Amino acid sequence: MVFKERASRARGVVADNRLMELHLYPGNQCNRDCDFCTVFGTPKGWYTDYTAEHLDATLNSVMLHAAGAIKFYGGEPTLNHDNVMWAITYLREHGFQGAIVIYSNGIQADRLLAILASDPLDKTTASLNYSIATGDGAPQMPLSSLRKLEAHEQAQPGTIAIGHPDIVDSGRGVDPFTGEETRPKDTHRCPHCYPVLKTDGTFHACPFAVENADPHFQLGTVQDSPKIVTQNFQTFLNWIDTVHEPYAIANDLPACTVCWKHLEDLAPPTYAQSEKVQA
Ligand SMILES: C[S@@+](CC[C@H](N)C(=O)[O-])C[C@H]1O[C@@H](n2cnc3c(N)ncnc32)[C@H](O)[C@@H]1O
Ligand code: SF4
Ligand code: SF4
Structure with missing residues (x-):
């Protein structure tokens, strides 16, 4: 395997009302419809472009340094690569110095490579869908695409990684999953992911559950101050540790199954609201 997995970084890090990491999500429109997809990806899915408003909210809520x-x-x-490249340029022009990662199935390899090449700081890398890169659990990407991506990684090591093989019970989830039995699926412990800014202008607490509209995940909107959003994220993680995980253990359920199928048993975290961004 040419592509390497990346080590996870520290979880839940917030300083000066800024998150160490933020996910950006423009909808679940996709050129595949994997039977395990946590976001219900499909060609008929929804999609909305990134705008300056989303990116300004991003720049206000994530650490701008390396x-x-x-x-x-x-x-x-890669289905909307022009908008992604525009967004990367915007983020760099407005002072973002950190890493940028593109999660992609790699099928449109030329477009993915064009996105990586568009970063003026040359700090944009890719992470490939494990199943589509390997053919374990989903039809493999065309070999012509795979070879281009492998050649790029060999020429510039560290620029294209492979995602984790784990499959969590969220969205379409684990039941129809046909990959290797040995791939880990069950843990009572939430991985404490960083939150998501969606192009509908809302901050959602979890990238895996991003299509779940339950109030437990609603951290605020682009109208709220970064202080409120980051405080609500910390409230969410505290709720995960003190309410969600004990419930998962007591009921012997995988963590993501609790979010997906049992939230009606759990009162939402108590979130701060409505301190608007100063004009
Ligand atoms: C939702 S996809 C979106 C980006 C791109 N379409 C892709 O597949 O990489 C992002 C990542 O989530 C992973 N993923 C999807 N469903 C999952 C599940 N049920 N459990 C764990 N990871 C999942 C994919 O393998 C991929 O690495
Ligand atoms: S995992 Fe990625 S490639 Fe598969 S359907 Fe979901 S969004 Fe699309
Ligand atoms: S346990 Fe819930 S919050 Fe944690 S990763 Fe799974 S779906 Fe997301």
Whole structure:
């Protein structure tokens, strides 16, 4: 395997009302419809472009220095690569110095490579869908695409990684999943992901559950101050540790199954609201 997995970074890091990482999500439109997809990716999915308003909210809520990271996912980012490249340029022109990661199924390899090449700081990398890169659990990407991406990684090591093989019970979830039995699926412990800014202008607490509209995940909107959004994210993580995980253990359920199928048993976290961004 040419592509390497990346080590996870520290979770839940917030300083000066800024998140160390933020995911950006423009909808679940995709050129695949994987049977395990946590966001219900499909060609008929929804999609809305990134705008200056979303990116300004991003720049106000993520660390701008080298330790910060912005992660584009979806859906499939290469379907709207012009908007992604515009967004990367905007973020760089407005002072974002950190890492940018594009989560992609790699099928449109030329477009993915064009996105990586568009970053003036040359700090945009890709993370490939494990199943589509390997053919374990989903039809493999065309070999012509795979070879281009492998050649790029060999020429510039570290620029194209492979995602984790784990499948969590969220969205279409684990039941129809046909991949290797040995791939880990069950844990009572939430991985404490960083939140998501969606192009509908809302901050959602979890990239895996981003299509789940339950109030438990609603951290605020682009109209709220970064202080409120980051405080609500910390409230969410505290709720995960003190309410969600004990419930998962007591009922012997995987963590994501609790979010997906049992939230009606759990009162939402108590979130701060409505301190608007100063004009
Ligand atoms: C939702 S996809 C979006 C980006 C792109 N379409 C892709 O597949 O990489 C982002 C990542 O989520 C992973 N993913 C999807 N469903 C999952 C599940 N049920 N459990 C764990 N990871 C999942 C994919 O493998 C991919 O690495
Ligand atoms: S995992 Fe990625 S490629 Fe598969 S359907 Fe979901 S968004 Fe599309
Ligand atoms: S346990 Fe819930 S919050 Fe944590 S990753 Fe799974 S769906 Fe997201």
